[in-house]
Amino acid sequence: MFIEPRVGNRHNAPRRGWIEVVCGSMFSGKTEELIRRLTRARIARQRVEIFKPALDTRYHAEDVVSHNAARIRSTPVAIASEILLLAAGSDVVGIDEAQFFDDSLVDVCAQLANNGTRVIVAGLDMDYLGRPFGPMPALLATAEYVTKVHAVCVCCGEIASYSYRIAASASQVLLGETDSYEARCRPCFLEGVQSKEPTTEARSAATH
Numbered sequence: 001m002f003i004e005p006r007v008g009n010r011h012n013a014p015r016r017g018w019i020e021v022v023c024g025s026m027f028s029g030k031t032e033e034l035i036r037r038l039t040r041a042r043i044a045r046q047r048v049e050i051f052k053p054a055l056d057t058r059y060h061a062e063d064v065v066s067h068n069a070a071r072i073r074s075t076p077v078a079i080a081s082e083i084l085l086l087a088a089g090s091d092v093v094g095i096d097e098a099q100f101f102d103d104s105l106v107d108v109c110a111q112l113a114n115n116g117t118r119v120i121v122a123g124l125d126m127d128y129l130g131r132p133f134g135p136m137p138a139l140l141a142t143a144e145y146v147t148k149v150h151a152v153c154v155c156c157g158e159i160a161s162y163s164y165r166i167a168a169s170a171s172q173v174l175l176g177e178t179d180s181y182e183a184r185c186r187p188c189f190l191e192g193v194q195s196k197e198p199t200t201e202a203r204s205a206a207t208h
């Protein structure tokens with residue numbers, strides 16, 4: 001879908017930067033798509049740097065890892081401004097789990113793009129209650145290219161845009177995978193939220 005444009009052009013024009021955002025629910029293929037684009041940029045011999053929030057230790061402390069085990073080495077950072085220092089000299093910057101960063105990520109991405117870097121950001125557009133998540137709404141508004149990917153609803157097989165939480169927690173940040181979340185379509189998400197389905201803990205207690 002995205003080409004790997006040359007860095008600068010034949011006439012030594014300044015290189016152009018821009019922002020791409022890949023968003024969607026959990027299990028929708030955001031990380032796979034991020035890895036695909038970054039891998040192609042590497043094949044095109046571009047200088048690629050990849051970052052993720054240090055708090056995301058779910059699969060691996062350093063690698064960005066998809067739910068079906070595709071992986072790429074990354075640098076975990078505690079705050080978004082570290083990316084500016086560490087990305088110096090890169091042609092392409094990839095950022096996964098962008099929803100966990102604070103709002104300063106929006107300015108960091110803009111500065112990188114203004115200076116000629118292609119920035120590819122992947123993140124959850126909504127949290128487990130369907131609320132816009134962290135800096136994602138502002139990134140979506142300021143990106144040149146937006147791709148929304150979809151998972152499969154585990155209840156009915158339709159396309160899923162929501163991440164339904166089955167674990168008992170009301171904290172906005174709760175790392176997890178299929179143990180704690182299900183991809184759901186709108187009606188199945190609403191049904192779960194409105195009927196207050198039992199959590200994984202309650203289901204497990206009922207069977208033991």
Ligand SMILES: Nc1ncnc2c1ncn2[C@@H]1O[C@H](COP(=O)(O)OP(=O)(O)O)[C@@H](O)[C@H]1O
Nearest residue numbers: 026027028029030031032066067068151152183
């Ligand atoms: N309900 C689901 N819908 C679609 N893919 C799923 C689902 N559950 C697990 N998967 C797996 O998750 C992969 C996508 O993983 P990943 O790229 O890490 O997604 P994301 O980063 O959006 O959470 C799919 O290729 C598929 O193998």
Ligand SMILES: Cc1cn([C@H]2C[C@H](O)[C@@H](COP(=O)(O)O)O2)c(=O)[nH]c1=O
Nearest residue numbers: 025026027127128163172173174175176
């Ligand atoms: C919906 C939701 C998710 N999370 C966490 C759960 C996972 O650790 C990540 C999302 O990872 P993915 O690559 O998109 O599958 O975010 C959360 O903390 N809060 C939420 O509301």
Ligand SMILES: [Zn+2]
Nearest residue numbers: 153156185188
């Ligand atoms: Zn459904």
